[in-house]
Amino acid sequence: MILYGASGHAKVIIDILIDNKINIDGLIDDNNQIEELLDYPVYHCLTKFNSVKNKSYIVSIGNNRIRKEIVAKLGDVKFGTVVHSSVILSPFVSLGVGVVVMHGSIINSSSKIGNHVIINSRAVVEHDCLVGDYVHISPGAILCGNVKLEEGVWVGAGATIKQGVTIGKWSVIGAGAVVISDVPSNVVVAGVPSKLIKVHDV
Ligand SMILES: CC(C)(COP(=O)(O)OP(=O)(O)OC[C@H]1O[C@@H](n2cnc3c(N)ncnc32)[C@H](O)[C@@H]1OP(=O)(O)O)[C@@H](O)C(=O)NCCC(=O)NCCS
Incomplete structure (x- = not known):
């Protein structure tokens, strides 16, 4: 699973992924000052995950309008629940x-x-x-x-x-x-x- 958004909200989603025993491949954030969150790597470019097989995404941003914008930007990818x-x-x-x-x-x-x-x-x-x-x-x-x-x-x-x-x-x-x-x-x-x-x- 890849999270888009390295926020406090993402920290709680990380807890849920750990609870669900889902592998966390890393996070993406547009802010290139953020390099890690709870020891998980934060990248600034989607191509970083090109080699990940069966990847799915969650947009980990609490703001509804920004979440919608990021979903549109990600386009035709698989989203997890x-x-x-x-x-x-x-x-x-x-x-x-x-x-x-x-x-x-x-x-x-x-x-x-x-x-x-x-x-x-x-x-x-x-x-x-x-x-x-x-x-x-x-x-x-x-x-x-x-x-x-x-x-x-x-x-x-x-x-x-x-x-x-x-x-x-x-x-x-x-x-x-x-x-x-x-x-x-x-x-x-x-x-x-x-x-x-x-x-x-x-
Ligand atoms: C309602 C809300 C969005 C308004 O934010 P805002 O647009 O920045 O509004 P302001 O802070 O400028 O307040 C405007 C007026 O509404 C009042 N007000 C704001 N939030 C209020 C609330 N929750 N209940 C009662 N009155 C509220 C303010 O006292 C102010 O009144 P006044 O004009 O008489 O001084 C915000 O206060 C709020 O409740 N957000 C939800 C926060 C939350 O639940 N976070 C969870 C994150 S997971």
Whole structure:
């Protein structure tokens, strides 16, 4: 496995790869000042991995827009999906490619998780949720049942989203928010209950 992005987020993914007994071939980062992460080599050029057989990638960057850009840059490569052994995962869940499911999280029955999604530590995705591509559900956040997150949504740490609510594309839910009704695309909401605090410049 090759990780693209030598960040703090990548350190946690390395733990998951070790837990899954997956070989780590190395990392790539655009910042050529970074030479290693947790003793794994960090390279600055994809060709470094030309000789690796059956390679697959995970983009180890928490920012949803940057993760999407890097996935596009990598083009037609194979992406892995990894789940820490402490996760409770219903057999009726579908997971896309490039997904990372971190320590202690729960994904319940009939939820569908898109591509390049991060389900961070101890997050809860209840039954029948639809999670779009490039979503990040931060540590301890809770999606009650039948929640829909469209592409690129970032749910802040410890936020709770009430059952049946839809969050529009690329919107951000502040840490600790309680979201009780639908949120449009490209906005930031925060607070209990959550209120609009910003509209993105997109
Ligand atoms: C919501 C968030 C994205 C807003 O960031 P921002 O756009 O830089 O906003 P600002 O810090 O300029 O704050 C704007 C206003 O919203 C308020 N605010 C910001 N975050 C808030 C939050 N989580 N809950 C309640 N109010 C919040 C600020 O107090 C400020 O209010 P004011 O205008 O009355 O002073 C950010 O604060 C946040 O919660 N990020 C999530 C962090 C997280 O979960 N990290 C996990 C990483 S894995």
